[in-house]
Amino acid sequence: MSRQLATFVLDGAHYGVDVLHVQEALRSQVRTPVPVAPPGIAGLVNLRGQVVLTVDLRVRLGLEPLAPDAEPMMVVVQVDGEPVSLLVDEIGDVIDVEDSQFETPPDTLDGGLRDVVVGAYKLDRGLLLALDVDAATAA
């Protein structure tokens, strides 16, 4: 069985989310910080009149948080019927992947990462990490 993944780059690694989850991808906008929010919540943005939560995936993936002056891209995904925007470095193509290419994450994978990465697709040009959107955006 094949499925389509929307891919993006974060800190040099390629990640993919099911294309059906993705609403749109766009440049980052002014974010309103939310004091006292859990780490990883990057603020709120105005998406055509709708207030949308943005998540800094770097924190979720155990990376250094985004530099304050960085200009990331946003991938807006639908989670539980609510749009959530993921901050990423670069937006890639939508690609077809086969189940046969899939493998669960190795046991050596860092604990924090294991929660949000369901596995990897072994592609010719490298590994594509499949992201669990629900886990990645959970507060």
Add this chain to the structure above:
Amino acid sequence: MEDLDEIVREFLVESHENLDQLDSDLVALEGSPESRELLSSVFRTIHTIKGTSGFLAFGKLEKLTHAGENLLVELRDGRRSMDLPTTDVLLEMVDGVRSILQAIESTSTEGDVDVAPTVERIRVVLEQRDQVEETPVPDPTPAPEAPADPTPVAEVAPPVAEPVAAPAPEPAAEPAAKAKAPRKIRAVKRPAAAKAPAAPSVEATVEPTPEPTPTPEPAPVAETPAAKPTPAKATPAKAAGNESAGEPSRSAADASIRVDVDLLDALMRQVGELVLARNAITRLADDSAGSDLVRASQRLSLIASELQEGVMKTRMQPIEHVWSKVPRMVRDLAAACDRQVRLEMVGGDTELDRSLLEAIKDPLTHLIRNAIDHGIESAVDRTAAGKTAQGLLSLRAYHAGGQVVVEVTDDGKGIDHERVATKAVEKGLRTPQQVAAMAPAELLQLLFLPGFSTAEAVTNVSGRGVGMDVVRTKIEGIGGTVDVDSSVGKGTTWRLRIPLTLAIMPALTIVCDEQLYAIPQVSLVELVALDAQTNESSIEYIRSAPVYRLRGDLLPLVDLREVFGSGPREEGVRTVIAVLQADTQRFGLIVDRVLNTEEIVVKPLSARLKSIGLYAGATLLGDGRVSLILDVQAIARRSMAGEIGEAERGSRASATVEAVETVQVLVAGVGDGRRVAIPLSAVTRLEKIPATAIEHAGGREVVQYRGSITPVVRLGSSYGMAVAEDDELTVVVYTRGARSVAIVVEEIVDIVDDDAAKHYDLGDHGLMGSTVLKDRVTELLDIQSAVVAVDPYFFTDVEVPSQHGPLDPDDINSPAAGRGALVGV
């Protein structure tokens, strides 16, 4: 087919409205069985439903309403008067009609509702009456109301209200009218003239009309014009005169249209967006110099405001819509609980956004149930208590300060706050100490805790332990508040405060740490600007808790920066205190800057952020940025939590003081402008001693006083303050039994009366709280802990035989603390 569906839907909508009206009318009728207006209204409603159901071929419905109508005709014609069985059977019929309508709504057929039993019961009631027939006819009392008037109203009104079709004429009504005509005229002669001066002329003109055309269809064309001139005039006159229930909605039928609620909701959303766009344009125009743009933006602003107001109005509905069901409910509940209840409703025309109306329906029902079940006592109890047997339940709605207030008041037994306290302890919701320290009003607030119900017995009406917390949750969910007043034996008032609308609200925009936040205007009491100079001096600290003296009262302060955990603000910057009202407490929120008030559109917040509990929502500002709306209640709860713990401790301590309303205290300065109050009972003498007299013993400061070595308490230093090494020290000597301590203070200020009721619970270790004495914040010294710090055995009464140095804890102490007397300086 489409068309038919449309007609059926119209019929359903209209019938539902009419049925609600019918419920209240029938119950009202029971109270005033001779009201022609009510009877005609009821008759008309049933008649209309019957007519339409015949037209739409709903056989069962027709059969049921037909039976009901037969009964109503008798009532209308005065051949029977309204009594309990009649009301019951009529209400049963209404319920039957309702369930058929529901079936039609869901399945488009009449379903399997069995109307036969109801029809049968109506027949029984009718026949019972027949046995005693004719008795009341000679009796003039029922006759004058019913006979003449209802006939024209009933016959004429339906065609007017029902443009659809002339409903099939009533075989039942017709003969009745005919049969009665002669009798009627006789009856009218005497009392009608005396009773209603306007009536006779109407009757005279109308009376003959039905008679010429009684046999076939009452041919609306023929009859109406003939009857029209007089009744047409008469009906509105009557409507204006003494009937307001059914009539206006009918006569307004031509002037209004039905609009889909979804459409209105969509419209409201769009207006919300427009308001935001308007805000954006206004901001741009303010920045630009172009006067044309400014003018255009002002115009836009004006139109947008008007449009917003207009659209909001379309969604407004009088609270009557919810109340219309109340009379029936009260009647049933009163019967179920065996109470006698008189219902009073004031302010039914107060308008509310329909989504809010929907939301208060359940809480209101709950409060009414409670009032009847728990509030109003049984007739026996009431008489015993010297009240009228009939209890009074009143609903009041009115506008107040941009909110709608809905009150549910009963004159029942009230809520005993002591019992609330006991219950709260029993259920483990509060500890005995906690409730002991609570004021009666606070205790009543406990009713809103989850799992609280004071009902002694669970009835099928209420008392299952789910209750007031649900009411509160629902009302708070729509941005409202609920509180309760009660006095034992007199009654209880539940007060719901509800915002006019949810979608758009005025808010104050403020700045904190470079970010904009919105504070709902409803919570805002006032703003106090602090400039750099006064900043330092006007915010006082009770240990670490900042307070501000607002017109003599201490206002606890919460720094928004601290709430947010952002860095401290720069020194000497102007700040503003926003005085906010949250539930019962008032507090000052320190913010960096206040911008302006703005209409904001509340956008829902992501569920992931709701758990933070500081934000009520988000909104978009004029420049398109997102701004968070602060949840004032939550901030209060969160920031005061630490203080509440202290408050509880403090109020427990002060509870002992409260017994002696005012206590004389010695006010002393302890350096750095701080003042402490020492209970006069702990002051034995005031002395001045040279600083050199202080000697040291075992690491402690001591002084030789009256031949014994007395430990020294330095209030200044024990509060972390440096004390200037003066040449002469002022000491307060506290002697208890044979032991004394010398309390060093900087200066003695005065002796004043301290009212324990005015104590604030802001304090710290070694303090019992604080108060305002002689216009200064004064800390209340906890004399015990101050003394024990230097002489741990001062208050113990252990007798130790060997007499060591005075520093040793060997002196025998008398148990009564604070017996000392002031000797003088």
